[in-house]
Amino acid sequence: MPIKVNxxxxxxxxxxxxxxxxxxxxxxxxxxxxxTAIVGHTGSGKSTLIQTFNxxxxxSSGFVxxxxxxxxxxxxxxxxxxxxxxxYLSIVFQFPEYQLFEETVEKDVAYGLKNFGLKEPEAxxxxxxxxxxxxxxxxxxxxxxxxxxxxEKRRVAIAGxxxxxxxxxxLDEPTAGLDPEGSKTILDxxxxxxxxxxxxxxxxxxxxxxxxxxxxxxxxxxxELVFQGTPSELFSTDVSRFSIEIPPLYxxxxxxxxxxxxxxxxxxxxxEDLMSQIKEKR
Amino acid sequence: xxxxxxxRYSPYDTFVHRLDPRTKILMMILLMVAIFLxxxxxxxTLILSGLVLLFLVIVMITSKIKIKxxxxxxxxMWIMIILLIIVYVFIPNPNYNPAHIVFKIGTYGVxxxxxxxxxxxxxxxxxxxMLTMILTSTTKPMxxxxxxxxxxxxxxxVKFPIHIVAMTLSIALRFIPTLLDETNRIIKAQASRGVDxxxxxxxxxxxxxxxxxxxxxxxxxxxxxxxSNAMEARxxxxxxxxxxxxxxxxxxxxxxxxxxxxxxxxxxxxxxxMVACGYNxxxxxxxxxxxxxx
Numbered sequence: 081m082p083i084k085v086n087x088x089x090x091x092x093x094x095x096x097x098x099x100x101x102x103x104x105x106x107x108x109x110x111x112x113x114x115x116t117a118i119v120g121h122t123g124s125g126k127s128t129l130i131q132t133f134n135x136x137x138x139x140s141s142g143f144v145x146x147x148x149x150x151x152x153x154x155x156x157x158x159x160x161x162x163x164x165x166x167x168y169l170s171i172v173f174q175f176p177e178y179q180l181f182e183e184t185v186e187k188d189v190a191y192g193l194k195n196f197g198l199k200e201p202e203a204x205x206x207x208x209x210x211x212x213x214x215x216x217x218x219x220x221x222x223x224x225x226x227x228x229x230x231x232e233k234r235r236v237a238i239a240g241x242x243x244x245x246x247x248x249x250x251l252d253e254p255t256a257g258l259d260p261e262g263s264k265t266i267l268d269x270x271x272x273x274x275x276x277x278x279x280x281x282x283x284x285x286x287x288x289x290x291x292x293x294x295x296x297x298x299x300x301x302x303x304e305l306v307f308q309g310t311p312s313e314l315f316s317t318d319v320s321r322f323s324i325e326i327p328p329l330y331x332x333x334x335x336x337x338x339x340x341x342x343x344x345x346x347x348x349x350x351x352e353d354l355m356s357q358i359k360e361k362r
Numbered sequence: 363x364x365x366x367x368x369x370r371y372s373p374y375d376t377f378v379h380r381l382d383p384r385t386k387i388l389m390m391i392l393l394m395v396a397i398f399l400x401x402x403x404x405x406x407t408l409i410l411s412g413l414v415l416l417f418l419v420i421v422m423i424t425s426k427i428k429i430k431x432x433x434x435x436x437x438x439m440w441i442m443i444i445l446l447i448i449v450y451v452f453i454p455n456p457n458y459n460p461a462h463i464v465f466k467i468g469t470y471g472v473x474x475x476x477x478x479x480x481x482x483x484x485x486x487x488x489x490x491x492m493l494t495m496i497l498t499s500t501t502k503p504m505x506x507x508x509x510x511x512x513x514x515x516x517x518x519x520v521k522f523p524i525h526i527v528a529m530t531l532s533i534a535l536r537f538i539p540t541l542l543d544e545t546n547r548i549i550k551a552q553a554s555r556g557v558d559x560x561x562x563x564x565x566x567x568x569x570x571x572x573x574x575x576x577x578x579x580x581x582x583x584x585x586x587x588x589x590s591n592a593m594e595a596r597x598x599x600x601x602x603x604x605x606x607x608x609x610x611x612x613x614x615x616x617x618x619x620x621x622x623x624x625x626x627x628x629x630x631x632x633x634x635x636m637v638a639c640g641y642n643x644x645x646x647x648x649x650x651x652x653x654x655x656x
Contacts, residue, residue, distance in 0.1 A: 096372070136550045163556060171554045179551040181576035191573070195556030226580070240555060 083110040083133070083248070083279075088142035090128050090303075102128040104303040105142070110296070112147070115270065115280040117290045117311070120300035121323060126283050127174075129300065130250045133281075134169045135162055146248070167196055170246035174253045176237035180225040185211065188225050189240045196244065210243035211236070214269055231262030238266070242273070249273060250281040255289065267293055287327040291315070292349050299324070312346035329354070370539070371502055377615065378425035378500045383509035385616040389623040390497050393418075396630040397489050401637055404478050405646045410630055411485050417626065418492045425500050432495060436488065443484050450480030503535035508610055526600045533589070541582060548577050 090103040103125045110116045118126050131137045132144055135152045143153035150165045159165070173179070182188035189207035194200070211221065214235040220228065225236055234254070241249065251270070255263035267289065274280055282294060290297055290311050297314050299307035299322050306322060307314055315330045326334075333345045333354060342361065348354050378386075397414060401407050422429065451472055463471035498506075511528035518524055549559060557570045637643050 098373075131550065134554065136553055163558075166554060166556060171550075173547065173551045173554070176551065178577050178581050179548060179555070179573075181573050181580075192555035195558070244556070 082112050083147070083281075084145040085109070085129070086143050086145065088129070088132060088144060089140050090125075090132065090137065091140045092128075094140070101303050103132075103139070106300070106303070106305045107142075108298055108305055108308055110279070110281060110298075112279050113274070113277055114295040115274055115282060115293055116296040116298060117294040118281060118283045118298050118300065119285070119287075119290060119322075119324065121285070123302070124300040125303040126300055127252060128303075130171060130252060130281065130283060133248075133250060134166045134171060135159060136171070163196065167244050168246055169248040169250065170241045170244055171250040172238055172241050172252065172254060174256060175234075176241075177230065177233035179237055179240070180233060183224060184222050185216065185225050185228070185236050186221045189236060189243050192240055192244050206243050207239070210239040213242060213272070214239045215265060231258050231265070234258065234262070235266065235269075238269070246278070248279040248281065250283075252283045253285070254282070255284070255286065287315075287325055288329070291327045291330055310346065316345075370499060372426070372499050374426045374500075376425045376500070377619075378421060378496065380615060381500075381619055382610055382612050382616045383501050383505040384512055384610060385612065385620055386497055386501055387506075387509050387513070389620060390493050392623055392627040393493055394490060396627045397486050397493075399630055399634045401630075401633055401643060403644050403646075404482070406633075406644055407482060409645050410633070411482075411489065414489060414626065415485075415492075418489065418496065421496055422492065425496060427495065427499055432492065435491065435495065439487065439491070442487075446483055447477070447480045450476045450483070503538075504532055505610070507532040507535065508606070508608075512610065523600070525604075529600070537582075537585070540585075541578070544581055545574065545578060548574055548581075 085106055085108045088103055088106045089101070092098070092100045092102050106125070106129065118129065120126050128137065132139050132152055133146065139152065139154050141154050143151055145151050146165070146169055150161055150168065152159070152165075180188050182191055186204055186207045189210055190198075190200075190203035193203040193206055198206070208218075208221065216232065216235055216239065220232070220236075225233060228236065238251075238254070254266050254270070258266065270280055270282070271293065282289070284290060294311055297307070297309065297311050298305065299314065301322055307317070312330070314324075315326050319326060329348070329351065330345065333343055333348055337343050337345065341358070343354075343357055348357065393414065397411070401410065419429075422432065452470075453476075458471075459473060459475070460471065462473040462475055464474045464477070465472055501509075507528050510531065511524055514522070514524045514527070552570070552573050553559070557573055558566070559570050559574070561567055561570065633643050
């Protein structure tokens, strides 16, 4: 069963002069085993939305149903399953390198597992597996996480979440501030996680990522849901009203189609896809 | 972590908000001195403190500070209040009076003067907290530092680096909300890794606090470095002469407020001077003609 968000609203600082409606009656569904992008500009409520998913904040009204196993709602009752929920659905926040604090890389990655009750030797073994998965060299395992470069730190921080083996992984702008190569490693990692059958939710501003990697896209604007569908559906509508820019590859394919080349743009995710379609046409 | 918002500036537009920060600081100092002037006979002290309390409550209501928030900020003081009571009850009283014994613990008799003394200290503390809360939640941090800088101007004569101190202060104040946001962010990130900050187990609690404090320090140090680079890039010179965009100005509302506070201060000071000159100051006796209780 997918993640179901039902009439979700969230008000920051209610009953004060700084009161703001961060989310206003948002209802949506996020399918399993796919990569879903959440798009919208600053202040659109993206971060608030993902934080309600594992109950870091409680909604003011409405509820989130996660795979029919967990429900996050506004009631004041204590959620006893909160630890299980956070192990099932984990969030990698923006600039996750700021959450590193242990003496060594492997200890930092194992930290989350220990919080969920795993003992030291097993936790370290699992940490090594996760570090291998994110492509961190073995020579780094015993070094301080503060000695690493920006991209490496970020991969270590992501390993700290992957090691928990969550079914759903939410990533808030995982490529922000990285060089193209660093971004590519992280995006490839996300694809490999999808192949393992994980559900991925990606908050991003980059429409190229949305086109090339995502199966679904959700657009938020001023706390309201304005679009839900596939990336090519999004780009074929008038996106300027959400202040979204069409990615160059999509625009290029569109103008090729206008010039008379019969392309199936909805199936084009990369330059390779475009080339193979052109080859077929010859 | 939401109880840390105590005394945060709240952007209303009330009479107290519009006052000049310099007047507000001076008034706060005057009232603090008035609170700490000791006057014998507890009934008089109680009446005077009660009057100040009433005045401060009225000010809080007019400046739209929620009384609920005030009690929330007091909740952090509970341990201190209990400790104070214990100290006052069990430390031998110099004016020990066998007639005033409330109860006995072994051979040690507890005087009710001890409760009065402890209660008076707590009342003073509560009044102090109220005063500072009124000041900080009605004055922008920047205005506060401007006011402090203004008060420090005479120190220029002895080559005291006023501007540097004021700048340091204003940066520190400016970064309190930023660091609070940062704390919240790190708490959420670590909570996603299964950290439970509400745990009652002390060893686990220390561990979870480490996971918060280290990243917080790392980011604070990074931030300070970025800030100093940015300031230098814009040609900041701590010894340079500079003008200001917003000028502070005294107005007639400042005068009115100041006269009211001065009246309270003056009244209490007069009573204190009368005590020092040997008069028997007892408001109950003056008002009701009754005999002093003790």
